[in-house]
Amino acid sequence: xxxxxxxxxxxxxxxxxxxxxxxxxxxxxxxxxxxxxxxxxxxxxxxxxxxxxxxxxxxxxxxxxxxxxxxxxxxxxxxxxxxxxxxxxxxxxxxxxxxxxxxxxxxxxxxxxxxxxxxxxxxxxxxxxxxxxxxxxxxxxxxxxxxxxxxxxxxxxxxxxxxxxxxxxxxxxxxxxxxxxxxxxxxxxxxxxxxxxxxxxxxxxxxxxxxxxxxxxxxxxxxxxxxxxxxxxxxxxxxxxxxxxxxxxxxxxxxxxxxxxxxxxxxxxxxxxxxxxxxxxxxxxxxxxxxxxxxxxxxxxxxxxxxxxxxxxxxxxxxxxxxxxxxxxxxxxxxxxxxxxxxxxxxxxxxxxxxxxxxxxxxxxxxxxx
Amino acid sequence: xxxxxxxxxxxxxxxxxxxxxxxxxxxxxxxxxxxxxxxxxxxxxxxxxxxxxxxxxxxxxxxxxxxxxxxxxxxxxxxxxxxxxxxxxxxxxxxxxxxxxxxxxxxxxxxxxxxxxxxxxxxxxxxxxxxxxxxxxxxxxxxxxxxxxxxxxxxxxxxxxxxxxxxxxxxxxxxxxxxxxxxxxxxxxxxxxxxxxxxxxxxxxxxxxxxxxxxxxxxxxxxxxxxxxxxxxxxxxxxxxxxxxxxxxxxxxxxxxxxxxxxxxxxxxxxxxxxxxxxxxxxxxxxxxxxxxxxxxxxxxxxxxxxxxxxxxxxxxxxxxxxxxxxxxxx
Numbered sequence: 232x233x234x235x236x237x238x239x240x241x242x243x244x245x246x247x248x249x250x251x252x253x254x255x256x257x258x259x260x261x262x263x264x265x266x267x268x269x270x271x272x273x274x275x276x277x278x279x280x281x282x283x284x285x286x287x288x289x290x291x292x293x294x295x296x297x298x299x300x301x302x303x304x305x306x307x308x309x310x311x312x313x314x315x316x317x318x319x320x321x322x323x324x325x326x327x328x329x330x331x332x333x334x335x336x337x338x339x340x341x342x343x344x345x346x347x348x349x350x351x352x353x354x355x356x357x358x359x360x361x362x363x364x365x366x367x368x369x370x371x372x373x374x375x376x377x378x379x380x381x382x383x384x385x386x387x388x389x390x391x392x393x394x395x396x397x398x399x400x401x402x403x404x405x406x407x408x409x410x411x412x413x414x415x416x417x418x419x420x421x422x423x424x425x426x427x428x429x430x431x432x433x434x435x436x437x438x439x440x441x442x443x444x445x446x447x448x449x450x451x452x453x454x455x456x457x458x459x460x461x462x463x464x465x466x467x468x469x470x471x472x473x474x475x476x477x478x479x480x481x482x483x484x485x486x487x488x489x490x491x492x493x494x495x496x497x498x499x500x501x502x503x504x505x506x507x508x509x510x511x512x513x514x515x516x517x518x519x520x521x522x523x524x525x526x527x528x529x530x531x532x533x534x535x536x537x538x539x540x541x542x543x544x545x546x547x548x549x550x551x552x553x554x555x556x557x558x559x560x561x562x563x564x565x566x567x568x569x570x571x572x573x574x575x576x577x578x579x580x581x582x583x584x585x586x587x588x589x590x591x592x593x594x595x596x597x598x599x600x601x
Numbered sequence: 602x603x604x605x606x607x608x609x610x611x612x613x614x615x616x617x618x619x620x621x622x623x624x625x626x627x628x629x630x631x632x633x634x635x636x637x638x639x640x641x642x643x644x645x646x647x648x649x650x651x652x653x654x655x656x657x658x659x660x661x662x663x664x665x666x667x668x669x670x671x672x673x674x675x676x677x678x679x680x681x682x683x684x685x686x687x688x689x690x691x692x693x694x695x696x697x698x699x700x701x702x703x704x705x706x707x708x709x710x711x712x713x714x715x716x717x718x719x720x721x722x723x724x725x726x727x728x729x730x731x732x733x734x735x736x737x738x739x740x741x742x743x744x745x746x747x748x749x750x751x752x753x754x755x756x757x758x759x760x761x762x763x764x765x766x767x768x769x770x771x772x773x774x775x776x777x778x779x780x781x782x783x784x785x786x787x788x789x790x791x792x793x794x795x796x797x798x799x800x801x802x803x804x805x806x807x808x809x810x811x812x813x814x815x816x817x818x819x820x821x822x823x824x825x826x827x828x829x830x831x832x833x834x835x836x837x838x839x840x841x842x843x844x845x846x847x848x849x850x851x852x853x854x855x856x857x858x859x860x861x862x863x864x865x866x867x868x869x870x871x872x873x874x875x876x877x878x879x880x881x882x883x884x885x886x887x888x889x890x891x892x893x894x895x896x897x898x899x900x901x902x903x904x905x906x907x908x909x910x911x912x913x914x915x916x917x918x919x920x921x922x923x924x925x926x927x928x929x930x931x932x
Contacts, residue, residue: 272842277842279815282811282815286808286811378644379642382643387643387650387654388647388650388922389647389859389922391925391931393930393932402836402839402932480832480931480932481832483829484644485646485800486800527808528811528812531795532812532815536794537765537768537795538768
């Protein structure tokens, strides 16, 4: 029984991201019934869903790291795009200078870029955990300077990655119907899931996020845990940078993964996680990341004027968050119960009307709650 | 002994006199022109990198210039740097402004101090009497080159997917205008109108084209306002199995003359690319050396290169950024 209850609790945690996702799917289905149609193009799956999975791969990986950093340090890393740009610049330089490109070169290059990601993570982590700098301020340094570093590593040009293996990592491997970035993302998610299942990482991170002093008294060193989450964030950035640069076929230090931290933070929030740290749900963040990608594409599908697209995105997010917020949920439940108990003549349509009213009333109360 | 010292002293005097005379003549032959350059940082874009490098090469000591350069994207820092150069007493002040406004005061004080101001690449909103000349890229001209090429080379009916750059930027407005005008006149249809956003993003461009394909739009031109976005658009076509380039259904046109883009055009993977020339330094150098500086705005000559006309020399000479090498396609 307690296990079942915990399951349901877990699911209720996912109510926010899932309901937002469902709303978006409904909008898309209204726009065209063939939304889920998948065809085969040149031996690979093609359709809206594969496109979303393909497009969101970097964001998903980064939002996983962002969830951990947020949960432990109670702040956000805003240098993730820059650290991805730096580590992928190192990857590209290694591959271009290694001579003939084989799978081995790519792998070694990838590992080197992961080490670079770790170094960047260690830099940010040291500032945050040992010098007690606010995460956003600490990562602001690389946010401002990171692209210059990547630009210098690139040799002041944007180097081309025109080898066959990179091309396959960025698109599809012949004979495999699923685009490679989707596979890499899936593998990454599985690795993270296994790590969270088999280690105490979740417990430690949540303990530190909920109350660092209490965690310390219980023998968990908050500094080490926060440092560790930044290291993991560094690896996430390196993997995301690796995927992004292979997709693009060119290392553009100026634009690679630019402003992606905004979407990553939003994914964490959409995933039902508190940006103030503590308990976290990686599943929620992953769903949140795919939701953002779907939202971007929905706006394009609705042919929103390019001038207005950003404003529309902002309005959409606010509306979706409000509709799916726990406050509205409680109100809906209360009204449903009242409707049941008072009189039977309350029709379904009227409760619908009341719900709408509740949504607008709770707009302000929801903010207060936070 | 005394004699010896006298001879020594005489020799010393001779050497001293000779060396000063030589020094004077040397200094006279190397009278350097003092130039202050206020520019944007090279890491802003491939365009800017080529621009800054060109400035460094042309305004060098060997070329007879004593040039100082400030590269910042902050308008107030740029203005401060310009004031510093005026105090230093430079002969010429070259400015590519981060922001078009806020320059009136500094330009007037340059005028008072007798410093001649030449604007390059970016215009400033000020009275034309506040500067000598402005050497700019005519974005409308670039847009016209591309639109004319589309009208003359694409079989009718022409259905265009327009991918704009940062909305409201001079490049976006100029490169969009001729195409929008042609659409208004009924010469072509714009079936999808999207943007790569403030970063002229490859990924956003890809999504715009993917959305157009998902909506079953029939199109035969992709008009992407820079090379990165054209690349993203082509990636979307490749994934959807739609043919493009020389013998394909969809014609691809990009802007900026990145060398990878020109190689793609050469290979027939794309169809055309329009230049946005970052190399103003040579022209300005000529103006300064000849003493004939024109008045007001001067537009640079710019080119369109297509699969049929492009040559290796052009790619070498006019291209910017890294060259992937002949025959290498950048997907």
